[in-house]
Amino acid sequence: MDRLPILKIGSVLLVSIQIDMQDQMALQLQEDLGQRIVDTGCxxxxxxxxxxxxxxxxxxxxxxxxxxxxxxLDAETIVVGMRPAVAITLVELGLSLEGIRTALNVERGLELLARSTEPDTADDLELFGDPETASS
Structure with a gap:
């Protein structure tokens, strides 16, 4: 059975689907991605x-x-490169793709991931206390 290649770019896994996926290939991708997330900690x-x-x-x-x-597994998924016809089909099928963020292309997807994984300094201070005001 054919497997889709999963590329690691920094702390991101990238899968580029360039062929029409059959059901078995989709299930294999699901399994392979889960294992790669665990293996790489992406x-x-x-x-x-x-x-x-x-x-x-x-x-x-x-x-x-x-x-x-x-x-x-503590990783965010972004689907990129969706064609208008595919989006229309998903809406017509009533599929909302819950939990999936989308971007126009890989570059914008990487930017979206970078923004969503940046530590929020204000939240960090609130959670752990401001070290300047903490007593020794």
């Missing part, structure tokens, strides 16, 4: 679906499941 997953002409309900649900698995 904080983000970008799935580039530029090459997909059709996203059926099974593939749509599999993408949602991948996002859920990633979240449980």
């Amino acid at each position: 904080k983000g997953v970008i799935i580039d679906i530029t090459g997909l002409d059709i996203v059926d309900s099974f593939v749509g649900r599999t993408l949602s499941t991948i996002a859920s698995i990633s979240r449980v």
